[in-house]
Amino acid sequence: MSATTRWAERRWPRGVVAAPHALAAEAGVAILRQGGNAVDAAIAAATTVAVVYPHMNGVGGDSFWLIHDGRRGTLRALNAAGRSAAAADLETYRRRFGAAIPVRGGAAALTVPGVVSGWSEAHALSRDALGSPIAWPELFTSGITCARDGFAPSRGQRRETADADDLFGAAAPAELRAPLWRVYHPALLARERFVQSELAATLEEIARGGAETFYRGALGRRIAQGAAAAGSPLTPDDLAAHRAQWVEPLRVSYRGGEAASFPPPTQGFAALAILSLLEAFDLAALDEADYVHLVVEATKLAFEDRDRYLADPTFVEVPVAHCLDGARLADRRRMISRRAARPAPGAALDGDTIAIVTADADANAVSLIQSLYWEFGSGVIAGDTGILLQNRGASFSLDPAHVNRLAPRKQTAHTLIPSMYLVDGRPRLVYGTMGGEGQPQTQAALVTRILDRRLGPQAAVEAPRWLYGRTWGEATGALRLETRFGDGVTESLRARGHDVEVVEEWSDLMGHAQVIRIESDGLTGGSDPRADGAALGW
Numbered sequence: 001m002s003a004t005t006r007w008a009e010r011r012w013p014r015g016v017v018a019a020p021h022a023l024a025a026e027a028g029v030a031i032l033r034q035g036g037n038a039v040d041a042a043i044a045a046a047t048t049v050a051v052v053y054p055h056m057n058g059v060g061g062d063s064f065w066l067i068h069d070g071r072r073g074t075l076r077a078l079n080a081a082g083r084s085a086a087a088a089d090l091e092t093y094r095r096r097f098g099a100a101i102p103v104r105g106g107a108a109a110l111t112v113p114g115v116v117s118g119w120s121e122a123h124a125l126s127r128d129a130l131g132s133p134i135a136w137p138e139l140f141t142s143g144i145t146c147a148r149d150g151f152a153p154s155r156g157q158r159r160e161t162a163d164a165d166d167l168f169g170a171a172a173p174a175e176l177r178a179p180l181w182r183v184y185h186p187a188l189l190a191r192e193r194f195v196q197s198e199l200a201a202t203l204e205e206i207a208r209g210g211a212e213t214f215y216r217g218a219l220g221r222r223i224a225q226g227a228a229a230a231g232s233p234l235t236p237d238d239l240a241a242h243r244a245q246w247v248e249p250l251r252v253s254y255r256g257g258e259a260a261s262f263p264p265p266t267q268g269f270a271a272l273a274i275l276s277l278l279e280a281f282d283l284a285a286l287d288e289a290d291y292v293h294l295v296v297e298a299t300k301l302a303f304e305d306r307d308r309y310l311a312d313p314t315f316v317e318v319p320v321a322h323c324l325d326g327a328r329l330a331d332r333r334r335m336i337s338r339r340a341a342r343p344a345p346g347a348a349l350d351g352d353t354i355a356i357v358t359a360d361a362d363a364n365a366v367s368l369i370q371s372l373y374w375e376f377g378s379g380v381i382a383g384d385t386g387i388l389l390q391n392r393g394a395s396f397s398l399d400p401a402h403v404n405r406l407a408p409r410k411q412t413a414h415t416l417i418p419s420m421y422l423v424d425g426r427p428r429l430v431y432g433t434m435g436g437e438g439q440p441q442t443q444a445a446l447v448t449r450i451l452d453r454r455l456g457p458q459a460a461v462e463a464p465r466w467l468y469g470r471t472w473g474e475a476t477g478a479l480r481l482e483t484r485f486g487d488g489v490t491e492s493l494r495a496r497g498h499d500v501e502v503v504e505e506w507s508d509l510m511g512h513a514q515v516i517r518i519e520s521d522g523l524t525g526g527s528d529p530r531a532d533g534a535a536l537g538w
Contacts, residue, residue: 009456011522012537015360017041018514020056020434020531021154024049027142028358029536036134038358039067039126042366043119045356047143047203050115051196052151053532054184055160055375056434057354059202060382060389062111063118063370064262066249066418068427069129070363075422076125077262080118080244082111083409084393085233090406094398101406103394104166105173106231109378110393111412113223115370117244120211122366130364140207147200147386150193154532156508157194160375161186167379175230179381198386216240219385226383241409252276252324255451257423264318267310268417271440273302275447276329277336283452288485289492290338291453295444296468296479296498297336302440303469311403312411341497353416353439355432357514359523365427365516367418371434419443421451428518433528435511438467442511450517457515457526458535465510482507506530 015038017028027048028041036044042065050058065078088110093101102108123139126132161184166172168186183196205219213219220239227234251258252272259275261268277298283291305323322328335342353371371390378391395413396406404413415436421429429450433442442465449460464484469477479498481490484505494500503509512531517524525535 009458009524009526011519011524013361013522014538015041015358016516016523016525016535016537017045017356017358018516018525018527018533018535019045019049019356020354020512020514020528020533021049021052022532022534023052023142023146023151024356025527025534025536028356029538030142031134031139032360032538034134034138037126037130037132037362038360038364038366039122039130040132040134040139041360042356042358042368043122043139044142045358046119046368046370047140048146049354049356050370051143051146051199051203052154053157053354054196054388055157056372057370058372058377058388059115059199060113060377060387061370061372062114062390062392062414062416063368064266064414064416064418065118065122066260066262066367066420067122067125068363068365068420069125070360071130073425075249075260075420077247077249078118078121078244079247080114080121081265081411081414082114082242083411084111084396084406085235085238086408087233087235088393088406089408090398090400093406097398100398101394101396103374103391104379105176106227106378106380108391108394109227109230109232109234109380109389111390112234112238112242113387113390114242114244116206116211116214117242121244121246136210137207140203144200144203144207147196147203150195152192153189153194156532158189161189164375167376173379176379180376180379183381183386184376196386198384200386202385202387215242223382223385223387226385227380227389229383230380232380232389250320250324254279254421254447257421257428259419259421259447261419262417263320264310264313265411266414266417267306267440268419269320269323270302270306271417271419271443273305273324273329274298274440274444276324276326277301277333278444278448280333283448284454289489292466292489293341293493293496293498294336294338295441295448296466297342299441299444299468300342301332301335309403310413315407315410316403339496353434353436355434355512355514357430357432357516359427359430359516359518363426365420365430365518367420367430367432369416369418369432371416415439417443421447429515430518431513431515433511433513435509437469438509438511441467442513446513446515450515457517457524461513461515461526461528467509480507480509482510
C-alpha cells in the first residue's frame with residue numbers, strides 16, 4: 001500500500017456511512033437511499049458488520065452510541081453495555097481463578113450482551129423522534145443475506161483468525177474447539193464464501209421478534225442455556241433484567257466548538273482531557289516530532305486519571321468534573337515538558353472493536369462503537385444460536401481494593417468511546433476508532449489533524465499514527481510509531497526519552513478509524529485503509 005491517499009475525498013449532499021468493512025458501509029447507504037436517516041443507516045451497518053467482521057464484534061457484544069437528533073438539535077448518548085451476571089461475585093471468582101479472570105471460555109462470558117438493545121433503542125428513536133419510514137426487519141436484510149449466503153472473507157478476518165493461536169492453535173481449550181472451529185477455523189476461510197447459517201437464523205428471529213425475544217423470549221433462554229453449558233454464570237434472569245440506558249454525553253470546549261464523548265463506564269473523559277490539555281498549544285506550528293511528543297505527554301496525564309478512577313458510576317463515584325476541570329488541567333499541563341518524556345506506568349486497557357459513523361443532510365449523525373472485547377470474544381458460541389459471546393467481563397479486577405473490581409450486576413470499565421465535535425450545537429466531525437488503549441490517542445490525532453493541522457478526513461485517517469502503551473493484550477510502555485514517520489521523527493522522540501518501537505507502515509495496532517466532516521456544502525468521509533472498509537455516500 002502506498003503512502004498516498006487511497007481514495008479521493010469527495011462531498012456527498014445527502015448522507016455518508018464510514019465503516020471498517022465495505023459491505024457494512026454499503027448496507028448503510030442502501031438504507032439512506034430507501035428514505036432512512038443516519039440512525040437507520042448506522043443500525044443497518046451495525047447488523048451487517050456483526051456478520052462480516054465476526055472477529056471484531058457481533059451480536060454477543062456491547063455497544064455505545066452518540067446520536068445527534070437533527071430535528072431537535074440535541075445530542076444523546078446510549079449505553080448498550082451489559083452487566084455482569086448475578087452469580088458473578090468477587091469471592092467466587094477469586095476462589096476459582098485466583099488473581100485474574102480467564103480471558104477465554106465460559107468464565108469470561110460473564111456479562112450480558114448489550115448490542116441488540118442498542119439497535120432497538122436507536123430504532124425507536126429514529127421511528128418516534130425522527131419519523132423514519134424504515135421498519136425494524138428492513139435493517140437486518142443485508143446482515144441476514146451475508147450470514148445465510150456467505151461473503152468473501154476480508155483480509156482482516158483472515159489475518160486475525162490466523163493470529164488467534166490461543167483459539168485455533170494446538171493449545172486451544174478442548175471445550176471451545178468443536179463449536180468454534182466448526183464455524184471460524186482458519187481453514188474455512190479458504191472457501192469462496194464464508195457462511196454462518198445459525199447466526200443467519202438468529203438474526204431472522206431478532207428481525208421478527210425484536211429485542212424482546214433476545215432478552216426475555218425463547219431466543220434469550222437458548223442463549224442462556226448455551227452459555228451455561230460452556231461454564232458461563234449467565235442465566236435467563238440476567239438477560240431479562242437488561243435494559244439499554246440513555247445518558248448525558250460529556251463535553252469540553254476545543255477550538256471554538258465542543259468535543260463530545262461518552263461518560264463512564266467508558267474512558268471518554270480521558271479522550272476529552274487529552275484535547276483540553278492540548279488546546280493551549282499551537283499544534284499547527286509544530287513539526288511532526290514536536291506534535292507527536294505533546295499528544296503523547298497529554299495522553300499520559302489523562303490516562304493517570306482514567307486508571308485511577310474509571311469504573312461503573314452506579315457503584316462508585318467517578319469524579320469526571322474533577323478530571324475535566326479547566327483550572328486543574330491547566331496545572332497538570334505545566335507538567336508537560338517540550339523536551340523530555342515524562343515517565344508513566346504502562347496502561348491497562350485493551351480490546352478489539354469496530355467503529356461506524358454516519359451523517360445525513362438533516363443534521364442527524366451517529367458515532368457507534370460495537371465490540372466483543374478480544375478477537376472472537378470469549379470463544380464461546382451460545383448453543384445453536386451462532387452467537388459468539390463477548391469476554392468484556394474479563395477486564396474486571398479480582399483485587400478487592402480495585403475500583404473496577406468484580407461485583408454482581410455491574411458494568412466493567414470500557415474502552416469504547418463514540419465521539420463528535422460540534423460547533424453551535426451542530427455536529428461538524430463524527431468520529432470513532434477501534435484499538436482499545438489507542439482509541440483516545442487516535443481520536444486526538446483525528447481531531448487535531450483536521451482542526452489544527454488542516455488535513456482532510458481521509459488524509460487525517462491515513463496519516464502515520466502512533467500508539468503509546470499497551471493494546472491487544474501486549475503489556476508495554478513503549479511508543480510505537482509507524483515506519484512512515486521516518487528516521488528523523490523517530491530519533492527526535494528517542495532523544496526526548498521515549499521508548500520508541502518502529503512498526504510496519506500500516507499497522508493494525510493503530511486502530512481502524514472512521515470520520516465524517518459535515519460542512520455547509522456537503523459531507524466528506526474518511527475510512528481507514530488499515531481495515532477493510534469504505535466511506536460511502538449518497
